[in-house]
Amino acid sequence: MSHHPADGLLPRASTRRSRERGAPRPVNYQPLRVTILVAAMALTGCASQTPTPEATATWPQDGPLSKAMGGILGRPDPQEMRTRSAALENEIAACMTEQGFDYIPVDYSSLFDAVDEERFVGQGTAEWAATNGYGIVLVNTQADGEPVPLHTDPNTDYAASLSKAESAAYRAALYGESKGLTEEEVESGESSYDPSTAGCSGIADEKVSGNESAFFNGPEFTVLFRAMNDIYADVKEDPRTMAADAAWADCMADEGYTDFPAPAEAADSLSSASNALFSDVGTPGDYVSPTREQLAEFREQEIALAFADFTCREQVGWQSTWNTVVFELEATFVDDHKAEIDEFVAAYHEARE
Template structure:
C-alpha cells in the first residue's frame, strides 16, 4: 500500500500556497509526513551515510542468519545503486521539453549510465554457482523466503510483503529498520484514507475545472481526447509499453519506431506545456492540491502524528 501512496506524494511537490511560483523544493503537507516516515527530511549526505551504515549492519546480520542455516554468505558491499546524470530536470522549460519531451524515450544522461561491469559484483556468485540446482533453490529460499504462491499473487504480479516470510533478508531488514508504520494494522485506516484521498483528488472542483480548461486548450491545439493533463504523458508511456509487449526483452522495440514515438512525444509535450502556461496549470493545481492536503492533515492530525512518532522510534 505505501509505495503507491509515495508515488502520488512525490507528484504533488511544488507551490505551498499564495501567489508564489512553484518550487521543486517545496513538499506537500502529506508529503512532509512521508518524508518523516522514511527519513527523507535528512540531507543527501546524511541519507547516504545512514544508508551505508544500515546496509553494513543488515548484511552482517544476513551473513549470521545464513551461516546458522548452513550456508556460506559474504556480506554485500554498500552501494546506493543510484545514477545521477548531473542534469537538472526542467519539465517547465521550453528548451528542455523541445529536446526531451516527457523524457519517456530519451532523457538526460541516458548514454552516461554505468556499464554492467561497473556495477557492484555479488561476492557470493561463485559460491552459489558451485551448488547443485536444489541447493541453489534452498539458498535463495533461505535468503529471500519462499516464492509466493499463485493465491498470494495479485493480478498485476504484486503480493503483500511480510518480513517474517522473507528469509534472512527480511529478518535482517526488520532488525535494522524496525516496523514500517505505514504497513502496521494500527494505521491501516489512515493509510486507506490517504489512498482514497489521492485516488479522488482529480475530482476536486478546482482541479476538475482546471483540467477542463487545459483539455479545451489541447483540443484547440489539435490534441483532443485528453480528460486530464496526466493523460497526455500517460499516452506516450502506453504507446511505448505496447511496443515492448510486441517484442521480447532481449530484442526490444525497433529503434526507428522509438524515434517516431519520440518525435510525437516532443510535439505533444510542447503543446501540453503551452496549455499549462495558458491556464497557469501548475500553480493552480498545486494551490488546490495543497489546500486539500492541509485540510486532510487537519482532519487526521492525531493519526499522522502517531505514525510519525512510531517511525522515529523505529529508526532510533
C-alpha cells in the first residue's frame, strides 16, 4: 500500500487525518483512542478514502530521515493498534463504571480485519491504477464487492437514552470538560492534548500509553516536528518538482484533463463524489451504503482519471524527480538537525521502556 508523505513524518503510534487540502498536516499528537480509530479508518475505509494530495505522491520510506529516525517513522502497525485498542477500551469501561455510567468496550478489530493488504500490492503504478484507480472504491469495499459495513458504537443507544443533564455528565466523564481552543491554537492550526483533563479516555490513554503519550504531547520537540513538516512544503516549491508538475500537466491535457496543475489536484478532484458515496454526513442511522451501480459508475470515473494520472507520472519521470528532491532535502535536514534527531530518538526509546 502506498504511504502518505505525512506518514513518513509521524511516529508509528501516532497519526491523524487532515481535512486541509494542499498543505502538510501539522505534527499534533492525538489521544490514543483517536489515534486508534483514525488508524482503523485509514486502513479500512470506514470513512471516505479519497487520497489527499500527500497520498498521491509515494513518499519514500527509506530516505535519510527515516533512517536517521531508526524506524520510528511510518504507518501504525495494525496488530499493535488492535491490541492497544482492546486494552484502551477495557480501561475506559472500568473508569466509566467507577463514574457511575454504563460503558461497553468498543470492538474495533473488525475495522482492522476488513482490508487485505495484498489487494494493494502494486499501488502507485499505472498498471495497478488500470484495475483499481486510486484505491478509493477498493478500500471502501470488501473482497466480495459489497461496501464495508458501517461500524457502530454499542454505547450509542445508552447515551441517547440519557437526559440532557445526564448526557452532559456522561460526555464529561468520558472525554473531560470541553475548554475550547486558545487563540494561539486557532492561529497555528495546532492544539495540545492533556490526558489528565480528558476524562476516562485520558486516564485510559495514560495507563496504556504511559510515558509515550506524555512524550509525544510534550513541548520538548515541537520545533523539530514543525521543521520536519516543512520538508514537504519545500519539496513542492523546488524548481525540479515544479517542472515535473508542469510536464505532468501537459501530458494530462493531452489525455483530456486540463484542470489539474499537479497530481495532488487530480486525486483530490474526486473528493466530493467520494464523500457522497461513503461518508455518513447525516445524523446517526442515516447512512445508506452505495449500490453496486453507484460503485460501478464511480469506479469507472476513478480508474479513468487514475490511469491517466499514473501513466503521465511514469512518462515524465515525475516520481523519480520527487524522490530525488525528497532525498536531497531530507539529507540536508538530517545534517542540520542531527543533534536534535539523536536526542529525539533516544528520548523516544526511553519513553517506550
